[in-house]
Amino acid sequence: MEKQRMPDGGPLRRIVIVGGGTAGWMAAAPLGQLLGGGDHAASCEIVLVESPEIGTVGVGEATLPTIRYYNNSLKLDNAEFIRKTQASFKLGIEFKDWGHLGNRFFHGFGEFGPSILNRSSVSHWLRVHGQAGGMGYEDLSTATVMALRNRFVPPDGDVASAANAYSFAFHFDAGLYAAFLRDYAMARGVKREEGTIVDVSLRPGDGFVTAVTLADGRRIEGDLFIDCSGFRALLIEGVCKAGYHDWSHWLPCDSAQAVPCARVEPLTPYTTSTARSAGWQWRIPLQHRTGNGHVYCSGYTSDEEAGQVLMRNLDGAAQADPRQLRFKTGMRRKAWDRNVVAIGLSSGFLEPLESTSIQLIMDGIGRLIELLPDRRCDAQLAAEYNRRMTRQYESIRDFIVLHYKLTTRDDSEFWRYCAAMPIPDDLTHQIEIFRRSGRVAILDPDSFAEPSWVSLFLGLGLWPERHDPLLAQIDEQVLRGHFAQLRTAIAKTVDAMPDHGAFINRHAKAPAMEMRA
Template sequence: MTAEPIQKLVIVGGGTAGWMSASLLVKLMGADLDITLVESDEIGTVGVGEATIPPIQTFNNVLGLDENAFLRQTQGTFKLGIQFENWGAPGDKYMHAFGPIGRELGFSAFHHFWLRRAKQGASDSLWDYSLNYQAAKADKFARLDHLPGSSLPGLTHAFHFDAGLYARYLRAGSEQMGVRRVEGRITQTQLNSETGFIEAVILEDGTRLEGDLFLDCSGFRSLLMGEALQVGYEDWTHWLPCDRAIAVPAENGPRLRPYTQSIAHQAGWQWRIPLQNRAGNGHVYCSDHISEDEATAVLMNNLEGMPLAEPRTLRFTTGRRAKFWHKNCIAVGLSSGFMEPLESTSIHLIQTAVVRLAQMFPTKAFDAVNEGEYNRQLGFEYERIRDFIILHYHTNQRTDSPFWTTCREMAIPESLQHKMDLFTATGRIFRENNELFTEDGWLQVMIGQGLRPASYHPLADQVPMDTLTDFMANLRGLHQRALTDLPSHTAFIAAHCAAGQVREI
């Protein structure tokens, strides 16, 4: 007999996590699922996540969002990558640019041919073969699917946007499709005395909201998963020691860069994120190595424009829930864990959680094997993102502060050590189980942070050097010709998606 379907879904908490969850599930399941979202206007959201990575395009496309309209409503700009400054040593710069590096030649990845030429004295940069990098540094952008006159891919983009405006935009669409929003504070969570499943949440005014399935989108508090169900938390601060962030909006600087900046400082790093109407700024730091007053001064002294509000402090513990799905509750967003925003993964982890939920949507039987597979897949994703972020810290060459020395000398996860060892010995990078970051992403950070392989793939020697030199020159030429015709980032926004005054929703 087929198990009874889930009929009532209750989402606890709004913000980006709550409204992304509501919008996708109502879009996919429509009238078959009664969705209620409860949130309180009195409870603020963290709301500093303003940078994204390319998979968000898929999410927005599933929702049927018009990209220009979405950008206008969220004060959005385009993002081609993340520039890292001072991470290897003070004065160093490199970019984790989206999109491919070069073009495969035969059965060997492109970077092996670049390594071969570098070992023979060629001085060209790896990023000479990244169209995204070249466009980003020239402050240019256009929607370019492929290079003109070529089958090579064009630009790969994500977005910078105001996360609060994005949540508001998704809320409007969700409510139009039937999601019911309830205003109020939750004061009690009722559990079944026999099964331990959540039966209902009780609001301050006595309203009782029953559900078959509950999503915990309550942020750091983790009202359902942490407080009610007592699911533990894995603390990763021994690998990622930053535990504070100071955030402040400011006027934009002189350039509307189509990329995020990550600038390393004495005991952490600073983000700069350009929106149409302002810049998002923050300083992520380790409180064991710098005081809050000192960290605030570092941030305020490194703004490009005048501050638009008072700085505020966020406290966090990097890590993840021991389970993301337990009984009839799933944690989404900050209630499930926190990964510092170095590689702009916070919004993506919301996306991947709710997409996996849609793919593994339960019945009232709540099969344990389904829950276990969800936890296994999301746990793997968290751990590989964790490793990628640790890589930035661990491979620094800075000697100017104890913080960076500690990061360089710390023991790291075995999974990351293996990846680094394989690369430094052979130049090889393998992407496992469709993990988030591609081989080209790992390549750019490892090369950018100063790792150099001892060798390259033998197949790279099978191409005559003059042929290889011509091949590389042709790639650079294709990129330069494409860049010539691209408008500036600012001009493209003005022509297609300028926000002006954001209308009230």
């Protein structure tokens, strides 16, 4: 039998991105910056194909602090970015009615004060909290104190202090962000082809994609194809049959309705997530409007009931009818298969409870650039990409499952299911090690860090039974004095900060625009 000939090597000549939207243009922008337009040896043609007939989902308008690194890598002008995307700042997420009815806690971006004896500040606070004069652990988080007082300035100074012990992200209009990146990418040589893909050509023998054909007959060839076609997963599933890990038994929400409403004052520098009887509702404040949505399980409520819950809990006048979305939580068994790499919703879906959708897009394209293949698209590179994406997806999945599992709510069938459901073994380990010792096990360094896990554990009512014995080296009275000083320093620092809305109006106020759904 004749041995199958290995595909020719050499640098990629053309990368074809299938689908626009946030994922497509977030992929195109850095590829255009690094590879597009030029006569240098590394230049490669980048082509993005999108259809005006196919809408985008765009439910994620809140981000994590790492979005700033993505923007900075593109050398974007921050003020221009904020104005053109109607952005506001985000210091974290406020959670209401999670864990139990009436509960409220904040997942802020940053530490709970400086570490002591190479142990987190909050671990020492846990040891003395009963004698801490009513001080809560959130008093030690600059981001949390800022958020609850609607204050904002960027972190300042190189010496560690309350003025820089926090981080921030953005809320923005995902459609405007995609348009902003489209202009950026096309200015750097990325070509946009408008049309609907009706056929995909495969190479005999190994099944590599060689071209896509549009409805008008145009044929677009490529060496590497990036599938940003959303839930349709046109290439990774429609052609490659990569398969899907269904996680709906751990995350049973399968539906959402989204609607914008009029902006109300004050302009809050945080996202709000409010638990409902069969899911949860988001609130994302932008300069021109407020984004709202209700994520729910259709097995425990009807679409009509879910829509009513959403609409009666808006804090401004609705600007459209709710838009219905369906999804199945999970991820592709292989996000990179042959010469197809899935990024965004085509690679998987995790509900936007912790604003991870854009994070996964950003990390997906970042890892592809790190492991960028030649025309052979070596299977070992694909295996490493899939290993790292799987680890991150699973870690984020478990972090989201934690929100549901650590509940004492029994007011609805949905919450009774969540409290009783079995969970992944890794998450059980993380819960139990914190419960028994106050320690946090980080299984994926590319996912949520220790302060985030602590915010969820304590916010949902999980308190350690014992503490790290090393902590006993410091006198309790000394610790209480330290925390009192830290709380005072944070409060004074926040007192001097401007109002969030006033800061935006002064530095990056967006022009008025016509409201849209």
